[in-house]
Structure formats: structure tokens, C-alpha cells
Amino acid sequence: MTRTTPPRPLDVASAFPELRPLARRAVRLHPRRGRPTRSESSVGGPLLWPVDEDWPVCTATHGGWDKPVSLEDVRRRRALLEQAWLRPRPPGQNLLSAEEAALLASLEEGHTRHAGPNALLPVAQLYLRDVPGLTGPEGADVLQVLWCPLDHVETSMPAAHLVWRASADVVDPLDVPPEPADVDRDGSYVPEPCAVHPEVVTEHPSPLELPAGLADRLHEWSSTANSHYQHELSVAPGWKVGGWAPWSFCDPQPMRCTACDAELEPLLTISSGEWDGGSGSWVPVEDRTPHAGPMGLREPSNPPMVLIGRGYSMQIYRCPESSDHPVLENMQ
Numbered sequence: 001m002t003r004t005t006p007p008r009p010l011d012v013a014s015a016f017p018e019l020r021p022l023a024r025r026a027v028r029l030h031p032r033r034g035r036p037t038r039s040e041s042s043v044g045g046p047l048l049w050p051v052d053e054d055w056p057v058c059t060a061t062h063g064g065w066d067k068p069v070s071l072e073d074v075r076r077r078r079a080l081l082e083q084a085w086l087r088p089r090p091p092g093q094n095l096l097s098a099e100e101a102a103l104l105a106s107l108e109e110g111h112t113r114h115a116g117p118n119a120l121l122p123v124a125q126l127y128l129r130d131v132p133g134l135t136g137p138e139g140a141d142v143l144q145v146l147w148c149p150l151d152h153v154e155t156s157m158p159a160a161h162l163v164w165r166a167s168a169d170v171v172d173p174l175d176v177p178p179e180p181a182d183v184d185r186d187g188s189y190v191p192e193p194c195a196v197h198p199e200v201v202t203e204h205p206s207p208l209e210l211p212a213g214l215a216d217r218l219h220e221w222s223s224t225a226n227s228h229y230q231h232e233l234s235v236a237p238g239w240k241v242g243g244w245a246p247w248s249f250c251d252p253q254p255m256r257c258t259a260c261d262a263e264l265e266p267l268l269t270i271s272s273g274e275w276d277g278g279s280g281s282w283v284p285v286e287d288r289t290p291h292a293g294p295m296g297l298r299e300p301s302n303p304p305m306v307l308i309g310r311g312y313s314m315q316i317y318r319c320p321e322s323s324d325h326p327v328l329e330n331m332q
């Protein structure tokens, strides 16, 4: 099913023509529960990977005091809670039985960190045919994003690794990829398999990236016009490719390539949710009918169940000069 963002409540570029040159295309990915295959675009789905190519691993130092858990712990924990949320429950009855509560505690207990390299986990696979405007290096037709699902000392986020691939080169695909031995204890960095439903939208810069005078005039205008520029007219929430950065809680900083000093461009935004109290106007038309019956574990606004920080976004930037230059991550 496609996903359709409703028209913006106001045509901000007509009222402020100086915004027109700043308009950028973003492709909202709208990840939704699914069973994607390796020949499809996905979030948290299987990657098309050659059997004779080494699977990437992380050897970095990991931050945080929490003990990690295993991927299997995360899967069993989610299955247990999903089942509990879906069954009918008389008023006053606990969500979990005593046995289930004990099992849950054991699944959340964690283990001592493994000493060796940690295999990376698939986060997204995007065939360029599915994402208008997304281009890669010569010959590549699919972007694969993996990460090490732990907090890293420098960023307090997972460490992402990008692979651009020509799918036709994969003659003998890997069926069972290695899995990370250590995963963050909350499972926040373990995306549930989702199909994507890409949709092109137009974005304008966050107020923090606008010239001060224009930002002030926009603020005044949007408060009198009963529409909030930041939440409704600038940057789309949720997983997306391209667009503008969601600067909100810290001042924009120059994002420059550490190899060649070029200005980096936003490539992929990995989000903790597609809408919240402030961004309701971005809820796709198809998702506006309230769900009938028990909800289960997944929030409708966050089918991949990824959580960055306290509900923020992780944006991956790439160098426009070369896909061999390192990518940069930023949390907003």
C-alpha cells in the first residue's frame, strides 16, 4: 500500500518566495511491518550479499555501562511482550504472569561483553529504482546500511557502515548472515523487518538553518496563520533519504568531510518515529484510521521499533565527492 503525506496546511513558499531556492526533495521511506526479501528494499530486512564476501564487523570501543544482550534475547523479549499485549486482559490483571515476568527479567539481564569483533546488523537496503533521486557510485544500484547495534564512545550511537553494490554482481547470495554477539540491552538498535513505501515530499530548512531575519518573520507569520513552520512546513519526520537536517536541540554545525573538507549532504535519516504530538500533520492519509482491536507491541508511528537516544533521529551524511570518503553521523 502506498503512503500519502497530506498537503502542507499552508503554502509557505508562496508567502516567502525566498524559501523557493532552499526547497529540497526528500523521500520518506514509510517503513511498515512486512516480510521483505533480499531482492526488495527494506528496513531491517535481509541484504543481498555475496557468499564469498566478508561480512563487516566492528572492532571499536563501546560505551555505556549496561551489559549487552543477544539478538535472540531481543527477539524472544519482543515476542513475549507482543503476545501479552495482544491477548484479552480483564481489568486489574497484570500484563504478564509470574513465569513470564521471570522470563522477561532473564531476557533483559544481559551478558558479559564479548571480546572479539561484533558482526554488524542490517538496517536498511535501498534499491535505487525505489528511491527517486538517490544516486550512488558508477554501476551501483543498491545501497546497504548496516550498523553495530551498541553505543559507541564518540557518538553515543550505533556505528553505521554503508555498502554500495551492483546487484547483478551477486551470483551466489549469502543465506544466513553472521549475527552480532552483543546488542544494546533495550534492543533499540534492532530494526524489525519492514517493507518501505517511498514517497517524495518537499522540505525547507529547519528554522535554525535560516537567516535570522527570515526565521523571525516566518515564526511570526506561522503563529498568526495557525501553522507551525518548524513542525509542519520545514522538515519531514521519520525515516527518509535526502532532504534537510532536523536541527532542533542544538545549533547547526558545519558537516564537513574528514577526507576532503567538502560539505557533506544528508543521505539517510533513521528515526525513532514517524510522527509525534507536534508533527501530526505528517501522518499519512492511509494511517489516519485508528487501529481496531489490541495494538500489540509496535507503536503505529514506529514499526521498525528503533529508538535513537530519547526519541531522536540519527542522520547519516555522505561526501558528494566520493563514496569512498567516510560518512558522518549526527543525532538530532
Ligand SMILES: [Zn+2]
Pocket (backbone or CB within 6 Å): 058, 059, 060, 061, 062, 118, 148, 149, 150, 152, 159
Ligand atoms: Zn561497535
Ligand SMILES: [Zn+2]
Pocket (backbone or CB within 6 Å): 257, 258, 259, 260, 261, 262, 319, 320, 321, 322, 325
Ligand atoms: Zn570527501
